[in-house]
Amino acid sequence: MKAWRFYAFGDMRLDDIELGPCPPDHVLVEPMVVQPSVTEAQLAFGIPTLAYENIKSRLETDAPIQLFGHEFCARILEVGSEVSGYAPGDRVAARAKLPCGDCSMCNSERGTDCRTGPIIGFQLPGCFAERALLPAISLVKVDDRISDSEAATLQSLSDSIAGVETAQIRPGDSVAIFGQGSMGIESMQAARACGAGQLITVDVRDEACQLSLELGADRAINARKDDPVEAIRALTGGEGTDVVFECAGGSVKQGLAGDQALKQAMHAVRSGGKLVGVSWFGAPLQLDVDLLRERSLRYLFPDISSQAHLEYTVQLVATGRISMKPTIRHILEGIDKVPEAFEITANKGKYQAINPAQVVLAQ
Ligand SMILES: [Zn+2]
Structure with a gap:
């Protein structure tokens, strides 16, 4: 063969x-x-x-x-x-x-x-x-x-379902997602399917912003045009969202955000909220840990998906609650x-x- x-x-x-x-x-x-x-x-x-x-x-x-x-x-x-x-x-x-x-x-x-x-x-x-x-x-x-x-x-999507479970999103939680590539759009749709309230997405491409609105985001912010931290705070009574998924980081050469989106994400989550790190960076980062400490932020990394996550993912796609086709x-x-x-x-x-x-x- x-x-x-x-x-x-x-x-x-x-x-x-x-x-x-x-x-x-x-x-x-x-x-x-x-x-x-x-x-x-x-x-x-x-x-x-x-x-x-x-x-x-x-x-x-x-x-x-x-x-x-x-x-x-x-x-x-x-x-x-x-x-x-x-x-x-x-x-x-x-x-x-x-x-x-x-x-x-x-x-x-x-x-x-x-x-x-x-x-x-x-x-x-x-x-x-x-x-x-x-x-x-x-x-x-x-x-x-x-x-x-x-x-x-389905496999990739099941990892995003696992990430949403890691974040323990509660019904009505406001959620921001930085990056609307495949993992970002998956995380957004998974958060919606699992009960999230207001969903705010961030990308630097109009087209990706538009797609995320079509697939269920309430607001999409183009970070080239508007400061995403200010915009997210304005949409959440000045506090920031309960949960932020950071899905934009990685090699700038490949069109990813470096560590900029992560730095913004740390300011876009409310005090005591959860920051979920989905991106891979490929190199060590400098991180303001005192900021995490001072604001009691939970910086979490997604669990690996289980058989149960994969089976649930099949249900979500089969019933149309998550659609990957437009991506x-x-x-x-x-x-x-x-x-x-x-x-x-x-x-x-x-x-x-x-x-x-x-x-x-x-x-
Ligand atoms: Zn083992």
């Missing part, structure tokens, strides 16, 4: 490789639609972010290696002898990060806090290939009401187009993309 393998940063090739037999607790799938995550797209070009050092050293010692491809919709072709609940023909998506099943976290039913289990597309081969073998424990069935294209966004602007046809999807996703600003670019591998 054909599979994309990395020989170095920026050097991916479509190789013919052998796939082994299906292990008893796995399924064999045919990927139908797959998209690089933003992190994967940045790593593909050697841009420092999450897991950069790990991927760098593996490329230096083990290349060529199959990397990435945990955001997908796939069709099951074969199920392992110990797998129940799935059958050939089922469409599935998966959570990326799996529990190891063996550590004290996993043994106390806190598997989402386990950091030793494998990640699909990193320690396990992902879906930038004609076939993939996936652990059945990672899977969720895709509801018939969800298209292949939207199904490929998908680039759908490419055929396995040859995978590098183009990485290029677009690593440079979303340049290509006016919101969701990562998708590739249709099969129908």
